[in-house]
Amino acid sequence: MKKPNETATLKEAIALLKLKQAEDLLQLKDQYYYTYESLKPVNLIKNAFGQMATTSEFKGNILSNVIGITTGYLTKKVLLGSTHNPIKRILGTLLQFVITNVVTKHSEKVKENELQNS
Numbered sequence: 001m002k003k004p005n006e007t008a009t010l011k012e013a014i015a016l017l018k019l020k021q022a023e024d025l026l027q028l029k030d031q032y033y034y035t036y037e038s039l040k041p042v043n044l045i046k047n048a049f050g051q052m053a054t055t056s057e058f059k060g061n062i063l064s065n066v067i068g069i070t071t072g073y074l075t076k077k078v079l080l081g082s083t084h085n086p087i088k089r090i091l092g093t094l095l096q097f098v099i100t101n102v103v104t105k106h107s108e109k110v111k112e113n114e115l116q117n118s
Contacts, residue, residue: 068104072096 037043076096080088 064104064107067107068100068102071103072098072100075099 073096076092080092083089
């Protein structure tokens with residue numbers, strides 16, 4: 001049996017390490033590109049909204065807020081109309097704020113009552 005040449009074995013090991021190094025460099029470049037893309041502000045915002053929109057609790061909160069804001073705005077318009085008096089405008093805005101908060105906080109109770117009555 002012939003003894004393996006140490007120089008040939010060393011060259012073969014070096015060639016294998018160079019192949020592994022090239023493969024690792026490609027993986028590192030791919031990971032860099034993926035990380036770079038995911039850290040762009042547009043993608044960060046899109047991912048955040050995508051995750052929030054999938055939760056049912058978030059959807060319920062949005063609906064409650066929209067209902068509250070709409071109710072407050074409509075109440076202000078119905079009671080005060082379009083007035084030029086600054087005091088009435090300030091009071092109308094405060095009224096709108098109070099009604100919006102009350103409706104938003106109690107919209108869950110209204111939904112529960114509707115479900116029970118159905």
